[in-house]
Amino acid sequence: MSHHLTAVQKAWLSTELEQRERHLRGQLEAHLHGQSRVDRAHEVLHQDEDDAAQRRPERAVAAALTDREQAELEAVTQAIERLRSDRYGVCRTCGVDIPFDRLKVQPWATQCVPCAS
Numbered sequence: 001m002s003h004h005l006t007a008v009q010k011a012w013l014s015t016e017l018e019q020r021e022r023h024l025r026g027q028l029e030a031h032l033h034g035q036s037r038v039d040r041a042h043e044v045l046h047q048d049e050d051d052a053a054q055r056r057p058e059r060a061v062a063a064a065l066t067d068r069e070q071a072e073l074e075a076v077t078q079a080i081e082r083l084r085s086d087r088y089g090v091c092r093t094c095g096v097d098i099p100f101d102r103l104k105v106q107p108w109a110t111q112c113v114p115c116a117s
């Protein structure tokens with residue numbers, strides 16, 4: 001349980017996190033759809049060729065982006081849950097209050113600066 005954040009600070013962080021969540025969901029969807037569009041285009045263009053080698057790099061890029069976004073989305077979703085259940089803003093390693101200045105930059109942070117570095 002953490003009480004070092006004011007109601008105004010928590011409201012601000014909550015808005016930040018929700019905006020980030022929406023943004024990431026949108027990006028994730030765009031990449032997932034973009035990937036299937038690229039595959040379909042290649043199938044039409046190279047129906048009689050073995051284009052597996054050509055397709056792989058694009059697919060890897062899309063998959064890497066998606067993985068990163070998914071991991072970030074998970075971190076953001078968990079931060080929103082912590083904020084709602086009042087377990088937010090405490091370092092999971094040493095238990096100190098994470099300063100608002102750090103949360104402002106990275107609202108989904110789960111560790112204080114010394115523990116994270």
Ligand SMILES: [Zn+2]
Pocket residue numbers: 091092093094095096111112113114115116
């Ligand atoms: Zn710590």
